[in-house]
Amino acid sequence: MTVARLGRSFFDRPTRIVARQLIGCELWTRDPGVERGVRIVETEAYVGRDEANHANRGMTRRNRSMFGAPGTLYVYRIHRVVCANVVTRPGQAVLIRAGEPLGGTRELWAGGPGRLCRALGITIADDGTDAAAGARIRFRPWRRRPRAIVSGPRIGISRAVERPLRFAEAGSRYVSSPRPWAGSAGKRPTSA
DNA sequence: GAAAAGATTACCT
DNA sequence: GGTAATCTTTTCC
Numbered sequence: 001m002t003v004a005r006l007g008r009s010f011f012d013r014p015t016r017i018v019a020r021q022l023i024g025c026e027l028w029t030r031d032p033g034v035e036r037g038v039r040i041v042e043t044e045a046y047v048g049r050d051e052a053n054h055a056n057r058g059m060t061r062r063n064r065s066m067f068g069a070p071g072t073l074y075v076y077r078i079h080r081v082v083c084a085n086v087v088t089r090p091g092q093a094v095l096i097r098a099g100e101p102l103g104g105t106r107e108l109w110a111g112g113p114g115r116l117c118r119a120l121g122i123t124i125a126d127d128g129t130d131a132a133a134g135a136r137i138r139f140r141p142w143r144r145r146p147r148a149i150v151s152g153p154r155i156g157i158s159r160a161v162e163r164p165l166r167f168a169e170a171g172s173r174y175v176s177s178p179r180p181w182a183g184s185a186g187k188r189p190t191s192a
Numbered sequence: 193g194a195a196a197a198g199a200t201t202a203c204c205t
Numbered sequence: 206g207g208t209a210a211t212c213t214t215t216t217c218c
Contacts, residue, residue: 062214079200080211095199114200156199
């Protein structure tokens, strides 16, 4: 019997472990008449004592969801798009950066955190919802085992830029660029 | 109260 | 490869 969804205990673990193990898993949203899903191919971990973490300076109006139970969604707005994260330990979360469309998505392309949210219909209204138990959004275990998983520096940040907390499925064409396995100098790709 | 800074993306040359 | 768009939150005075 397969597990229907990833529950609380999956998320209540060290953030980088969760970020790595989410590769290949699926993220589904449900709206009246539509189910939309992607197979996750790229994530980033935002951990404790991390200058790039929105919660690094404690709780604020924006990041309060990051202190919710494991499995809580933290959705925030940046420029004109939103990005979705799932909480692990208090003040820590995994950013879902890219996915491979499975069905129902409006977009044929879910590469990049903003596009992924748009493809799944995730909005700022989903901030704080419980993806470990709630009805609208859930994570499912992988059905197709991911290939090798690679790691590299996170994207688009200006602090703690060197930490290899970005994870991706090796070779996936759905991963946003730069691709960790491309191996350009200074990117320090490593197998993870 | 004002100013700066984004965990991005699309479009420019 | 570079930069403008765009607007909320955060931070500083």
